Amino acid sequence: MSNATLNNWTPSSWRKKQVLQQPTYPDQDKLQDAVSRLGQLPPLVTSWEIESLKDQLAEAARGKAFLLQAGDCSESLDDCEPDALVRNLKVLMQMSFVLIYGSLSKVIRVGRIAGQYAKPRSNDKETRDGLTLDVYRGDLVNRSPFTEGDRIPDPELLLRGYERAALTLNFIRGLTAGGFADMHHPENWDLDFASDSPRADQYHEMVNSITSSLRFMEAVMGASIRQSDSVEVFTSHEALHLEYEQAQTRRVPRRDGWYNMSTHLPWLGYRTRDVNGAHVEYLKGICNPVGIKVGPKFDPDELVNLIKVLNPNSEPGRITLIHRYGADEVADKLPIIIDAVQTAELDVLHCCDPMHGNTFSTKTGIKTRSFDKISSELESQFKIHESKGTILGGVHLELTGDNVTECIGGVGNLGEPDLERAYKSAVDPRLNYEQAMEMAFSIADHMKSKRND
Numbered sequence: 001m002s003n004a005t006l007n008n009w010t011p012s013s014w015r016k017k018q019v020l021q022q023p024t025y026p027d028q029d030k031l032q033d034a035v036s037r038l039g040q041l042p043p044l045v046t047s048w049e050i051e052s053l054k055d056q057l058a059e060a061a062r063g064k065a066f067l068l069q070a071g072d073c074s075e076s077l078d079d080c081e082p083d084a085l086v087r088n089l090k091v092l093m094q095m096s097f098v099l100i101y102g103s104l105s106k107v108i109r110v111g112r113i114a115g116q117y118a119k120p121r122s123n124d125k126e127t128r129d130g131l132t133l134d135v136y137r138g139d140l141v142n143r144s145p146f147t148e149g150d151r152i153p154d155p156e157l158l159l160r161g162y163e164r165a166a167l168t169l170n171f172i173r174g175l176t177a178g179g180f181a182d183m184h185h186p187e188n189w190d191l192d193f194a195s196d197s198p199r200a201d202q203y204h205e206m207v208n209s210i211t212s213s214l215r216f217m218e219a220v221m222g223a224s225i226r227q228s229d230s231v232e233v234f235t236s237h238e239a240l241h242l243e244y245e246q247a248q249t250r251r252v253p254r255r256d257g258w259y260n261m262s263t264h265l266p267w268l269g270y271r272t273r274d275v276n277g278a279h280v281e282y283l284k285g286i287c288n289p290v291g292i293k294v295g296p297k298f299d300p301d302e303l304v305n306l307i308k309v310l311n312p313n314s315e316p317g318r319i320t321l322i323h324r325y326g327a328d329e330v331a332d333k334l335p336i337i338i339d340a341v342q343t344a345e346l347d348v349l350h351c352c353d354p355m356h357g358n359t360f361s362t363k364t365g366i367k368t369r370s371f372d373k374i375s376s377e378l379e380s381q382f383k384i385h386e387s388k389g390t391i392l393g394g395v396h397l398e399l400t401g402d403n404v405t406e407c408i409g410g411v412g413n414l415g416e417p418d419l420e421r422a423y424k425s426a427v428d429p430r431l432n433y434e435q436a437m438e439m440a441f442s443i444a445d446h447m448k449s450k451r452n453d
């Protein structure tokens with residue numbers, strides 16, 4: 001049985017299941033009207049791209065490529081402007097360059113972008129100074145300022161989110177198709193404010209060496225190396241808001257099955273992982289590759305069962321496990337999960353999310369993460385896979401090309417007092433440019449040392 005022919009599955013069969021983490025809209029007619037307009041609009045991605053990503057993720061699972069999945073915790077509608085998008089794309093390009101240099105293998109670039117507008121939350125309500133309002137669930141649902149008007153879920157935001165996703169994707173596609181992404185001109189991706197960052201010299205030396213090699217090869221071959229002037233960037237977001245996902249779920253000509261056309265790689269969040277719940281029901285029937293966030297409370301049998309439900313035919317590239325235990329729990333939890341997956345002979349890509357298990361609040365109530373803990377979890381995940389002879393084939397990071405101060409530590413040695421200075425995230429704290437590059441260099445070092453073993 002393929003995903004395409006699951007009995008009794010339809011894009012709306014999730015409605016018969018328990019559905020967590022959805023907003024309560026005050027007016028159901030307005031919601032249905034917005035959803036039906038969304039369902040008429042063109043897809044954002046194509047089934048060719050989705051299938052190509054699935055093939056590439058299958059390669060990463062075999063150690064032939066490396067997945068770099070990164071971007072905002074939560075995109076905001078206001079940040080859909082050229083400078084912010086270019087900065088984020090530049091970081092993704094620079095990091096992927098560093099990883100290619102370290103791994104000498106293909107890097108699959110996937111942004112948390114063009115649709116990462118809905119957030120799971122621990123509570124439905126938030127109270128401040130005696131006033132209780134709906135919690136902020138991301139710009140696809142409501143707005144973050146603490147006023148009654150902003151917090152009421154507004155179905156029109158589903159359309160605003162889709163439109164911003166389309167504008168974002170259009171700009172990314174234009175930039176990456178040529179010119180900007182040309183490997184002969186990596187100076188296009190330099191960020192002005194970062195020229196004196198500690199890693200800048202190392203980065204530029206590496207870039208010079210790559211571009212000289214490229215030009216040397218081209219001189220020898222007497223032709224330009226194909227595809228070195230364009231790159232692929234795929235999109236991903238948490239498949240959380242099921243009305244939004246359903247409205248963009250379509251059949252395509254000449255292929256079996258259903259595709260979620262709002263993104264290449266939807267993922268199942270940690271809070272909505274119940275195998276009998278609505279989110280799993282929805283993801284079960286689509287042909288896209290699917291990520292699963294795996295955290296410390298995941299029972300190994302529960303995970304094995306979930307993977308079988310989501311990938312009944314063991315299709316390569318279909319499942320990416322995004323492991324996020326936290327630096328203090330990873331050594332206890334990850335080995336058991338790897339063993340369970342191996343014993344059940346399941347074909348998955350293992351990817352490390354060192355962000356979501358390492359969030360804490362400062363004494364003054366600011367949500368942050370420490371660079372040391374993030375590095376430590378990543379390091380542990382690399383080592384655990386090495387000791388088991390399995391492959392860590394990707395990373396999943398929350399970061400921005402903006403010069404924010406949201407995570408402490410790293411090259412700039414940010415401390416808790418620095419967090420007040422440039423904290424912009426409405427949800428989780430992100431690595432800033434310098435911290436992200438530091439992370440890329442340390443991942444590349446791991447890969448290099450593995451190559452030299």
Ligand code: PEP
Pocket residue numbers: 073120268269270271293324356428
């Ligand atoms: C996220 O990726 O922003 C997120 C909420 O992650 P998780 O489901 O792993 O907590």
Ligand code: CO
Pocket residue numbers: 073074356398427428
């Ligand atoms: Co997050």
